[in-house]
Amino acid sequence: MGQKIGYARVSTVGQTLDIQVKNLKEFGCVKIYREKASGADSERSQLKKLIASLGEGDIVVVTRIDRLARSTFDLFSIVKEITNKKAQFHSIAEPWTDTSTSTGRLMLAVLGGLADVERDLIRTRTSEGRVRAIQQGKQMGRPSRLTTAQKREIRVKRQNGITLKSLATTYGLSESAVSRIARSHDTRETTTEIQSDTHCDV
CATH class of the missing domain: 1.10.10 (Arc Repressor Mutant, subunit A)
Known part of the structure; x- marks a missing residue:
């Protein structure tokens, strides 16, 4: 039987992790990784350590899914990393995300499809932006x-x-x-x- 491992994160200066940590402890998490990072910080060193430490049957717990990721693509990628380690994911505020259940597994499949759509939309917007810039005589690249x-x-x-x-x-x-x-x-x-x-x- 694996163990519950919590992940708490704040992204704004002045915010504290206290409430998240309290809720994670009450849920039974034996270890909690704490991340204080800006929205632009893609390193997420504590999250990387958490995923690297996972064993089969472990459950990664967050208080809300937006503590783990801000976009569908990021959420799918992170949850996929967790399940690839034969561990599970659970959000206290959104119990339907529990990947140990059939509903959670369905959610993961849907997330995968949405992530593909999101990625395609980003590529399309980026491509259209470049075309507009060139048509308007703007130079791409460094000054x-x-x-x-x-x-x-x-x-x-x-x-x-x-x-x-x-x-x-x-x-x-x-x-x-x-x-x-x-x-x-x-x-x-x-x-x-x-x-x-x-x-x-x-």
């Missing part, structure tokens, strides 16, 4: 650095009738960035970063 001489070249070439599109291609900038430089008469800077046009909404 470009231009010397004063290069900016001067752009101004001269523009005055000589070279198109914005041609200059943008030559210098690896967006057309709007080239237009700004062409209108600029400030040569005091030795370098500049064209940052405002490299952002892509996805």
